[in-house]
Each structure stands twice: as C-alpha cells, then as structure tokens.
Amino acid sequence: xxxxxxxxxxxxxxxxxxxxxxxxxxxxxxxxxxxxxxxxxxxxxxxxxxxxxxxxxxxxxxxxxxxxxxxxxxxxxxxxxxxxxxxxxxxxxxxxxxxxxxxxxxxxxxxxxxxxxxxxxxxxxxxxxxxxxxxxxxxxxxxxxxxxxxxxxxxxxxxxxxxxxxxxxxxxxxxxxxxxxxxxxxxxxxxxxxxxxxxxxxxxxxxxxxxxxxxxxxxxxxxxxxxxxxxxxxxxxxxxxxxxxxxxxxxxxxxxxxxxxxxxxxxxxxxxxxxxxxxxxxxxxxxxxxxxxxxxxxxxxxxxxxxxxxxxxxxxxxxxxxxxxxxxxxxxxxxxxxxxxxxxxxxxxxxxxxxxxxxxxxxxxxxxxxxxxxxxxxxxxxxx
Numbered sequence: 538x539x540x541x542x543x544x545x546x547x548x549x550x551x552x553x554x555x556x557x558x559x560x561x562x563x564x565x566x567x568x569x570x571x572x573x574x575x576x577x578x579x580x581x582x583x584x585x586x587x588x589x590x591x592x593x594x595x596x597x598x599x600x601x602x603x604x605x606x607x608x609x610x611x612x613x614x615x616x617x618x619x620x621x622x623x624x625x626x627x628x629x630x631x632x633x634x635x636x637x638x639x640x641x642x643x644x645x646x647x648x649x650x651x652x653x654x655x656x657x658x659x660x661x662x663x664x665x666x667x668x669x670x671x672x673x674x675x676x677x678x679x680x681x682x683x684x685x686x687x688x689x690x691x692x693x694x695x696x697x698x699x700x701x702x703x704x705x706x707x708x709x710x711x712x713x714x715x716x717x718x719x720x721x722x723x724x725x726x727x728x729x730x731x732x733x734x735x736x737x738x739x740x741x742x743x744x745x746x747x748x749x750x751x752x753x754x755x756x757x758x759x760x761x762x763x764x765x766x767x768x769x770x771x772x773x774x775x776x777x778x779x780x781x782x783x784x785x786x787x788x789x790x791x792x793x794x795x796x797x798x799x800x801x802x803x804x805x806x807x808x809x810x811x812x813x814x815x816x817x818x819x820x821x822x823x824x825x826x827x828x829x830x831x832x833x834x835x836x837x838x839x840x841x842x843x844x845x846x847x848x849x850x851x852x853x854x855x856x857x858x859x860x861x862x863x864x865x866x867x868x869x870x871x872x873x874x875x876x877x878x879x880x881x882x883x884x885x886x887x888x889x890x891x892x893x894x895x896x897x898x899x900x901x902x903x904x905x906x907x908x909x910x911x912x913x914x915x916x917x918x919x920x921x
Contacts, residue, residue: 538839539684539702545674546662546688546695555667556688556695559604560645566601566609568638569594570616583617605665607654608647615648646689655686662686662697671697679703692777693770706839709796713842716800718892720853720884721829723820724871727790728884730892735790740782741823748775783825791832795840802845802891803830804853847894858889 548556573589574581590613595601601609619636627633649655649664656663657677661670664686677683681703689696718730727735741748751772758765794801808827812818837844847853855863857875864873866883874880 538704538706539700540679540681540706540839541698541700542678543696543698544677546697547672547674548695549669552667552669552671553695555604556671556690557645559608559647559688560690561641562601562604563608563612563615563647564639564641564645565598566590566594566612567616570612571636571638574616581620583613586613586616603666605649605654607649607651607665611648611650614650642690644689646687648685648687650685652682652684655683657683657699664688673697677701680705692773694777709840710799713797713799715798716802716892716896717794717798718802718888718890718894719794720804720887720891721806721824721826722884723817723824725884726786726824727829728882728888729794730885730888732885738783738786738824739820740779740786741819744775744779748772748779751775783823784828787825787829787832791829791836794833795836795842798842800843800845801833801837802847802894803833804851804887804891805846805849806830807849845894847891851890851894853887853890853894854883856886856890858886858893 546556570586570590573579573593574586579585590610595609616636623633623635654665658670660673660676662673663670677699679701681701684700684702686700687698689698714731720728722728723737725734725736726738729735751768755765755768755772758768806826808821811821811826814821834844836842852863854873855866857864857873857877857879858881859875859879860877862875862877864875866873871883872880873883873886
C-alpha cells in the first residue's frame with residue numbers, strides 16, 4: 538500500500554533559500570502556463586502545455602535551471618489535474634471553479650515525483666541540485682520504498698510529505714470489540730455507545746483572545762513593511778499551532794476507535810448545513826467533525842474495519858434506545874426520559890441507537906409520544 542508521512546524539515550539558511558527558490562519556480566511556471574491557456578485562442582491539453590513549456594517558457598526564464606528540472610515540469614501535471622476537475626464539474630452542472638493563479642506564501646509547495654530525484658538517508662533528505670543534506674525532525678515512520686516527495690511551506694516552516702510503498706502497518710484485528718456507535722457533539726467531542734466520553738476539542742476557543750490581538754496588530758502595520766511581514770508570520774504560526782493541536786486530538790481519537798472496534802457507526806452529518814447556525818458555527822468548526830470522520834474512514838480502511846454511515850434523518854437522539862419510542866426533544870434537552878422507565882443522557886442514547894442501526898432484524902414499533910414534559914425533566918433527574 539501507499540502511505541505518506543509528513544515530516545518537518547530543519548534546513549539551514551542556504552537550504553531554505555533553495556527550497557524557497559524551488560517553490561517560487563514552480564509557482565511562476567504554473568502561472569505562466571495558466572496565463573497562456575486562459576486565452577480563448579489556446580485550447581488546453583497536456584501535450585500543448587509541454588510544448589509551450591519547452592519552446593517558450595523555459596528558454597525565456599533560464600533561472601529555472603538553478604533548481605531541479607522536475608520542479609517546473611511537474612507544474613504541468615498540477616495544472617492538468619486542476620483542469621480535469623474543472624471539466625468534471627462543468628459536465629456535472631456544478632460551479633465550475635476555473636483554475637486560479639498561485640499567490641506567494643499561500644500554499645507554497647513543489648513535488649519531486651521521480652524516485653531518482655531525491656533520497657532519504659536516515660533523518661536526512663537529499664534532493665537534486667542541492668549539494669547538502671536537509672535534516673528532518675524524525676525518521677520515516679514506515680519501512681518501504683519512497684516513491685515521491687512533496688515539500689511545502691507553512692507558517693515559515695518547511696515540511697516533506699514522503700509517499701512510501703509499504704506493508705508496514707500494525708494489525709489490531711485480534712483484540713477488537715465487534716461494534717460501537719459514536720455520536721459527535723459540541724458539548725463533548727464524541728460519546729461512544731459503551732459509555733466512553735471524549736471531551737470537547739476547543740483549541741480555537743482557548744486561543745481566540747490571542748488570535749484577535751495578533752490580528753489587530755497585523756491590521757495596523759503598513760503594507761509591504763518588514764513589521765507587517767513579522768506580524769503576518771506570528772499570526773500564521775498561531776493558526777498553525779491551533780490546527781496541529783486540533784489534528785493531534787482527532788488523530789488520537791480516530792486511532793483509538795479503529796484499533797478497538799471492528800465496526801464503527803457514525804451519523805452522516807451535514808456539516809455545511811450545521812455551520813449556517815450562527816450561534817454554533819464556531820464550535821462546530823472548532824470541533825472538526827468532517828476531519829474526524831475522514832481520519833476514521835482512512836484508518837479503518839487500512840486496518841480492515843467497517844465504517845457504517847447512518848442516514849442523517851435517522852432519529853438517533855429522539856428515539857428511546859430501550860423501547861424505540863420517539864420523543865419530541867430540542868437541543869436544550871440534555872437527557873431523554875421514556876415511558877418505559879429509561880432515563881438516559883441524550884448523547885449516549887444516540888450512540889446506542891447508532892450502534893444498533895441495521896443490526897436488529899426485528900425492530901420495535903415506533904410510536905411518537907406527546908409527553909414532552911418527561912423529556913424536559915430528564916436533564917434535572919440526571920444531574921441530581
């Protein structure tokens with residue numbers, strides 16, 4: 538299988554200058570190609586792009602030769618991929634999203650997709666036309682054959698994402714439980730059907746005061762000045778820190794679930810629709826529901842688990858997990874009290890229902906109760 542490991546690089550000043558020059562060359566070549574094929578008389582094709590690159594662009598800008606030739610050559614593949622997605626969306630009748638020009642210091646990166654153009658030597662990386670080895674923060678996590686490397690820049694730091702052909706992935710199948718239901722939420726990040734509660738992941742909320750202060754400092758600086766560049770980098774570093782703190786929590790949770798259960802039932806949340814609620818939008822984005830589901834799905838695929846996407850209209854919170862009766866509850870009701878005598882936290886109740894989704898062949902009759910007072914009083918019963 539192909540797995541990627543993203544590692545922080547620790548380049549010297551001269552090495553950082555080379556990496557910055559490579560990012561700039563790739564961005565410049567991409568923009569020149571896009572400028573040419575944005576004209577009505579020039580029809581896009583990968584072959585035509587290659588001819589224009591060889592005959593026009595590369596001779597016009599000889600400083601491309603200061604970095605590996607594959608840095609600018611691979612810009613053709615990147616633009617080809619962007620046009621493929623553009624034409625696909627046009628055929629489906631979606632918003633086309635024509636390829637956009639690359640901007641400096643925004644998603645700067647370049648790729649070496651040929652095995653001979655780079656080499657990993659322990660905790661050091663060698664790339665073509667750079668005479669010295671770049672130190673890496675850690676060794677490759679996987680044993681295997683490196684296939685390609687993508688070097689990117691974020692918040693003033695450089696990272697190498699190394700794609701490895703490997704079979705080195707730990708098997709957890711012998712010690713896993715059969716199934717679990719997981720309910721995502723704002724109060725708690727996730728609640729499992731076996732009673733585990735994972736606390737809220739409010740990394741953005743904790744840094745919001747500092748984030749506002751740095752944003753104000755940036756807004757007061759003169760454009761193009763050195764102080765503005767310093768303020769911009771400080772703000773970018775804080776955003777990067779928040780993102781890494783969030784992803785660390787989500788990686789830990791997704792690892793625990795996929796290592797502990799054979800089947801994981803998740804609600805197919807409409808995150809785009811949920812963030813339209815102005816009161817909850819920041820908390821929902823801060824929790825990272827979509828990212829967590831993505832982590833769980835790809836780790837489940839690697840570890841041989843099954844992820845069950847439960848229909849978003851399935852009444853997991855409103856249905857009693859004991860008898861199947863439906864209740865009219867609101868977001869303010871944090872517990873559910875049923876006629877059958879069951880009083881249970883609403884998130885745990887939803888997780889249990891998600892776990893039972895499509896597992897029971899005989900389901901109880903669904904009856905809607907009009908006794909909303911029981912549900913309203915349930916929260917006070919649980920908190921006593």
